[in-house]
Amino acid sequence: MFSKWKSKKEEQHTEQQIEIMAPVSGQALPLAEVPDETFAGGHMGSGVAIKPAEGILKAPFDGTVAHIVKTNHALILEHPSGLQLLLHIGIDTVSLKGSAFVSRVQTGDRVTAGETLIEFDLEAIHAAGLQSISPIIVTLTEEIPPEVVSLYGQVTAGQDPVLRVASKQ
Template sequence: MFSKWRKKSTEQKKVEIYAPVTGEAVALSAVPDEAFAGGFMGKGMAIEPSEGKLTAPFDGTAIHVIKSKHAVILEHSSGLQLLFHIGINTVSLRGEGFISHVQTGDTVKAGQTLIEFDIPKIKEAGYPVITSVIATNAEELTEDIETNLGPVQSGRDVILTAIFKA
């Protein structure tokens, strides 16, 4: 009955995402693959890793682990879904150089190791190791996501802030 007098919240829901790998955070346009660089996979950014370990940047659920172990999609409690894709064309390695520590459906905690990857092995095979961080449900977010570029430490530095549409 009195609901019309309640103030509607104009506060937007923001989710801060910490670096899932240590390295150099760069704009998505720097990824040497048009599907990522052109934003066709979604909004986001990338990190040129200096260590071969992908960790969970938040508590959530692994909603899909790619069979070749080079990528995982995590879902945050807010509904934000992020794809973490290690390298370009690394699916061709068929899991060689990758060790997955999670399976589809697993609950994960911030800082938990998701995937270990062998940077020298991937590079020797001729593939870039740049790791894309993509919001796969970008249509639910405001036009731009805020990114922080430069040197980042896994689990310590915020790399992007996703803001949901009101």
């Protein structure tokens, strides 16, 4: 019998399954439905979009706030595995200059799943003529891109999974 030989590079990579819960309650949709080519075309990474039913963004897993955009409309959350998730509220909401967003965390904070990260005013976003659909993106930071499975339908923040990621480390 022949045994299967693995290269040192193959031995260094192990696969980790990460389930990402909905960070916002609402309707989970394919990224292709986001009215912004950068997100819809997958240029930022793979993921899902959620049309929010309420203005609360929660941590989808235990992790660390890697970065918060100055206007508080987006942040990057890092999983202990190193996987990074971009949570972006609405489309073109940077134009609101932070007026519809209140961050409850700072860069470097450790957060637990379900913890409120950002509160946002859905009415103010819509009154400004902007869409509230919110992309949830697994950023392209790994040497070997992760496999991402998106789940769609009605979701409740912290209760329903929206992404399953097979990350090779």
